[in-house]
Amino acid sequence: xxxxxxxxxxxxxxxxxxxxxxxxxxxxxxxxxxxxxxxxxxxxxxxxxxxxxxxxxxxxxxxxxxxxxxxxxxxxxxxxxxxxxxxxxxxxxxxxxxxxxxxxxxxxxxxxxxxxxxxxxxxxxxxxxxxxxxxxxxxxxxxxxxxxxxxxxxxxxxxxxxxxxxxxxxxxxxxxxxxxxxxxxxxxxxxxxxxxxxxxxxxxxxxxxxxxxxxxxxxxxxxxxxxxxxxxxxxxxxxxxxxxxxxxxxx
Amino acid sequence: xxxxxxxxxxxxxxxxxxxxxxxxxxxxxxxxxxxxxxxxxxxxxxxxxxxxxxxxxxxxxxxxxxxxxxxxxxxxxxxxxxxxxxxxxxxxxxxxxxxxxxxxxxxxxxxxxxxxxxxxxxxxxxxxxxxxxxxxxxxxxxxxxxxxxxxxxxxxxxxxxxxxxxxxxxxxxxxxxxxxxxxxxxxxxxxxxxxxxxxxxxxxxxxxxxxxxxxxxxxxxxxxxxxxxxxxxxxxxxxxxxxxxxxxxxx
DNA sequence: CAAGCTGAAAGTGTCGACAATCGACGCTTA
DNA sequence: TAAGCGTCGATTGTCGACACTTTCAGCTTG
Numbered sequence: 001x002x003x004x005x006x007x008x009x010x011x012x013x014x015x016x017x018x019x020x021x022x023x024x025x026x027x028x029x030x031x032x033x034x035x036x037x038x039x040x041x042x043x044x045x046x047x048x049x050x051x052x053x054x055x056x057x058x059x060x061x062x063x064x065x066x067x068x069x070x071x072x073x074x075x076x077x078x079x080x081x082x083x084x085x086x087x088x089x090x091x092x093x094x095x096x097x098x099x100x101x102x103x104x105x106x107x108x109x110x111x112x113x114x115x116x117x118x119x120x121x122x123x124x125x126x127x128x129x130x131x132x133x134x135x136x137x138x139x140x141x142x143x144x145x146x147x148x149x150x151x152x153x154x155x156x157x158x159x160x161x162x163x164x165x166x167x168x169x170x171x172x173x174x175x176x177x178x179x180x181x182x183x184x185x186x187x188x189x190x191x192x193x194x195x196x197x198x199x200x201x202x203x204x205x206x207x208x209x210x211x212x213x214x215x216x217x218x219x220x221x222x223x224x225x226x227x228x229x230x231x232x233x234x235x236x237x238x239x240x241x242x243x244x245x246x247x248x249x250x251x
Numbered sequence: 252x253x254x255x256x257x258x259x260x261x262x263x264x265x266x267x268x269x270x271x272x273x274x275x276x277x278x279x280x281x282x283x284x285x286x287x288x289x290x291x292x293x294x295x296x297x298x299x300x301x302x303x304x305x306x307x308x309x310x311x312x313x314x315x316x317x318x319x320x321x322x323x324x325x326x327x328x329x330x331x332x333x334x335x336x337x338x339x340x341x342x343x344x345x346x347x348x349x350x351x352x353x354x355x356x357x358x359x360x361x362x363x364x365x366x367x368x369x370x371x372x373x374x375x376x377x378x379x380x381x382x383x384x385x386x387x388x389x390x391x392x393x394x395x396x397x398x399x400x401x402x403x404x405x406x407x408x409x410x411x412x413x414x415x416x417x418x419x420x421x422x423x424x425x426x427x428x429x430x431x432x433x434x435x436x437x438x439x440x441x442x443x444x445x446x447x448x449x450x451x452x453x454x455x456x457x458x459x460x461x462x463x464x465x466x467x468x469x470x471x472x473x474x475x476x477x478x479x480x481x482x483x484x485x486x487x488x489x490x491x492x493x494x495x496x497x498x499x500x501x502x
Numbered sequence: 503c504a505a506g507c508t509g510a511a512a513g514t515g516t517c518g519a520c521a522a523t524c525g526a527c528g529c530t531t532a
Numbered sequence: 533t534a535a536g537c538g539t540c541g542a543t544t545g546t547c548g549a550c551a552c553t554t555t556c557a558g559c560t561t562g
Contacts, residue, residue: 017325018516019313044543053517054544055306062270062310066317068407074268075523075544090407093356094349097408101348156319156341157348160411269545295513304547305514326514326553 018052022060025050030069030080031169037082041070068167083171085224092216095164096209099145102152102161103192103208107199114151115197121147122193129182137182138172144189148196171223188214269303273311276301281320281331282420288333292321319418334422336475343467346415350396350463353403353412354455358447365402366448372398373444380433388433389423395440399447422474439465 026046029035043061047054061078064070070078083091106114125140142165149161188211195204277297280286294312298305312329315321321329334342357365376391393416400412439462446455 042543055516058544059310059313062313063317066314076525077544090405093352093405094407094411097349097352098345101344105344154341154344156345160345293513306546309514327555328514 018056019059019063022046022050022052022056023063026060026064027069027166030064031166031172035080037080037170039080041078041080043077067163069170081167081170083167083223085220087167088171088216088220088223091164091168092212092219095161095168096212096216098157098160099148099212100205100208102149102154102157103196103204104201105152105154106148107196107201107204109151109153110196110199114147118144118147118151118193118196122189125189126186129186132182134182137185141185141189142169168219171219184214269307270310270314273297273301273303273307274314277311277315278320278417281315282417282423286331288331288421290331292329292331294328318414320421332418332421334418334474336471338418339422339467339471339474342415342419343463343470346412346419347460347463347467349408349411350399351456351459353400353405353408354443354447354459355452356403356405357399358450358452358455360402360404361447361450365398369395369398369402369444369447373440376440377437380437383433385433388436392436392440393420419470422470435465 026035026041035041041061043054043057047057050057061070061072065072065078069081071081072078110118121140121144125137125144128136128140146158146161146165149158152158191207192204192211195207277286277292286292292312294305294308298308301308312321313323316323316329320332322332323329361369372391372395376388376395379387379391397409397412397416400409403409442458443455443462446458
C-alpha cells in the first residue's frame with residue numbers, strides 16, 4: 001500500500017489494522033492481475049483464505065469500493081471493477097486536468113531538494129527504460145508523476161491521483177507491458193521535467209498535455225482492443241485466490 | 252444520497268441498504284451541523300440510537316471516512332473531520348482546478364436542453380438570492396455548479412465534485428449564512444453562465460476563476476476567523492445525537 | 503498541591519452465528 | 533423438447549459476544 005497520506009496530526013498509527021492490511025492485499029491482487037476485471041470477490045472465500053473473519057474483509061471491500069477498485073452489487077457481493085473505454089477516457093480526462101494544475105504548482109514551489117528528487121526519479125525511469133524492464137518502467141513512470149503531485153503540495157490532489165492511478169493499474173496490470181517502445185517514455189518525460197524546471201506555465205501545460213495525451217491514446221487503444229472479447233476473465237470464485245498472506249505480526 | 256451512478260446495466264437496485272441509510276443519516280447530521288467538527292462519533296451510541304447493531308454503522312463510518320467527512324483514529328474511533336484553513340485552501344484549489352475544466356467541457360457539450368437546465372438553475376439561484384433565503388441560496392449555488400460538472404459528462408469528476416462539496420458543507424453548515432450579501436452571488440454567477448453560453452474557453456476560465464476565487468477567499472476568511480477558538484464543539488458523545496430515524500421500511 | 507499510579511468503565515477490533523435472499527439445478531407439464 | 537416452477541445450496545446482511553485498548557476518575561505519594 002502506498003504511503004497513506006498522514007491524516008492531520010495523527011501519529012500514523014500502527015499498520016496492524018486488519019482492515020487496511022486486507023485492503024492492501026486485495027489491491028495488490030487486483031492491480032497485479034491475479035483478480036481479473038469482473039471477477040467476483042466473495043468475502044467468505046477471502047476471509048477463509050486469510051484465516052480471519054468476514055468483518056474486516058467486508059470493511060476492506062467497502063474501502064476499495066469507494067476507491068473504485070471494486071463494485072458493490074447489493075445482495076450479490078463485490079466484483080472487481082471492469083473498465084470500459086469510456087472509463088479510461090474519464091480517468092485520463094480527470095488525470096490530465098489535475099496533473100496540468102499540479103505541474104504548474106509544482107514548478108512554483110520547486111525547491112532545490114524537490115528538484116533533485118524529481119531529477120533522480122527521472123533518471124531512475126530512464127534507466128529502467130534503457131534496461132528494457134517494463135515492470136520497473138511502469139512503476140518509475142507512476143512515481144515520477146506522483147512526485148509532481150507531491151511537490152505541488154495539495155494532499156487531496158495527491159490522494160486523488162493515487163486513486164486514479166490505482167484504477168488505471170487495473171488495466172495496466174492486465175496489459176502487462178504498456179508501451180511497445182520503452183524509450184519513448186523517456187523521450188516524452190524529458191520535456192515535462194525541463195518545462196517544470198524552467199517554470200513557464202504555458203510550456204508546462206503544453207508538455208504535460210502532450211505526454212499524458214500519448215498515454216491516454218495508448219491505453220485507450222489497448223482497452224478498446226481488449227474490450228469486446230475481454231469477458232474471458234469471468235472466472236468463478238470457487239477456485240483458490242492465492243492472495244498474499246497477512247503479515248506475520250498477528251495470527 | 253446522490254444518484255449513485257447506475258453500475259453497468261443494473262436497474263439501480265433497492266436503497267434498502269442499512270449501510271447507505273446510515274451513511275446518509277450521518278452525512279445529513281454532519282453537514283447539517285448537528286455533529287460539529289472534531290466531535291466523536293461513537294459507533295455504539297449511533298447503533299443504539301438507530302436501534303441497529305454496530306456492523307452497519309462501522310461500514311458507513313468507513314464510507315464517510317473515505318469521503319473525508321470522518322476521520323478514523325485506530326482504537327479510538329471516528330471523529331467528524333475538522334477543517335483547518337489549509338484544508339480549505341486545498342479543497343478550493345482542487346475545486347477550482349476541476350471546475351475550470353468542467354466549465355470549458357460543459358460549454359463544448361452544451362445542448363439546448365442542458366443550456367435550458369443551466370439557465371433554470373441560475374434563475375432559481377437568483378430568485379433565492381432576491382428573497383434573501385440563505386439556505387436556499389447555498390443549495391441553489393451548489394446545484395448550479397454541480398450541473399456544470401454534470402453537463403461536462405465525466406461521472407468521476409462529478410463524483411469528485413460531490414465529495415469536495417460534502418467536505419465543504421461541513422464548514423458552510425457551521426457558518427450558516429455564507430455571504431453577507433446574497434445578491435453578490437447572483438452577480439458573480441451571471442458572467443459564468445454567459446461565458447459558458449458564449450463558449451470562449453479563456454473567458455470561461457477567467458470568470459470561473461474569479462467566481463470560485465471569491466468564494467475561496469470568503470470561506471477562507473471565515474474559517475480562519477473561526478479556527479483558533481473553534482474547539483468549542485469538542486462535546487462528549489454521551490449525549491443523545493438526535494439523528495434522523497431510519498426509514499420505516501425496515502424494522 | 504501537583505504529579506504519577508491504579509482501577510474500573512467505556513469503546514473498539516474481531517469473531518462466530520443466524521436469518522433472509524439470490525442463483526442454480528432439477529422436476530413437472532404442456 | 534422447451535418453458536415454467538419449486539427446492540436447495542451458497543452467500544450476504546445483520547446481530548450479539550468477547551477480549552483488548554484507551555480513557556478517566558479517584559487515590560496515593562513526593
